[in-house]
Amino acid sequence: MRKLLIISILLLTLSACKTTEPFVFSDAYFNYSIHSDFDLVIQDLPESIEVTSLKVNNVDLDLSNVIHDKNGLKLKSSYIKSLSVGEYLYNVITAQGSFVLNLNVIDTSRPYMISKSTIESDFTSNHTFTFELFGGEIKSVSGNNIKTSDYSISGNQLTIKKGFIENAYSNNESMESLILGYTLEVGTHTVIGYIFISKKINT
Incomplete structure (x- = not known):
């Protein structure tokens, strides 16, 4: 019994000592048509990493325009479709790092x-x-x-x-x-x- 207890303690200690691999951020580029209706995944960001700031063309963007869940970090379709056709530069800052997003909003109903x-x-x-x-x-x-x-x-x-x-x-x-x-x-x-x-x- 004592031997099992010691083994359990060792396993718990080893588990606690394991370091989580840091998330690797990567800059991104996407096209999005105003005729599309899906939320755009801009980074496979784990839910555990908090998004602290989001700027578009150096202007703060309300975080209510993004969705952050188990499927990653997404820009809402309703937000993107409110934009004029053109290119937008985003700086996404999180508690563990940041990345740049280039979004090209286009007007096409073809694939x-x-x-x-x-x-x-x-x-x-x-x-x-x-x-x-x-x-x-x-x-x-x-x-x-x-x-x-x-x-x-x-x-x-x-x-x-x-x-x-x-x-x-x-x-x-x-x-x-x-x-x-x-x-x-x-x-x-x-x-x-x-x-x-x-x-x-x-x-």
Whole structure:
């Protein structure tokens, strides 16, 4: 009995000594149409990290315009749709760090890419791009000999696999940017767009 008690105390002590990995903040860029109606997740921020200040173009923004729950930190759709078309720069400050958000408010009722179309890759992870499809679908992906096994489509998300990106650069060392095309369809409308993936240079 005493032995079990000692083991329990040791386990509790070890558990208390564990340090929680700090959250890594990352700057973000999103497109959002005034015809969309979803709350925009701007950071996968744990609920335990308090948001202390939010500024847009250096002006304080009331925190009632955001939702912070288990699904992350979100800008309310009603707030975004009240904005004029154009670009907005946000500084989000929390109890553990801060990040910058660039929001591009657009006016379109056709499918569009929500996430940034130009990214950098260090080949260590897959890259996922999110779309507003308005009930449509991601129809196709093309360019640089990409095959269906090099990417996956799940609902409104397109994921390009890291192995394909790395091989593309290995096969063409002088390439400055990997360019892929995509086609979105809804009803009789077709939208063609492009993704640009550059190689991240470690400094």
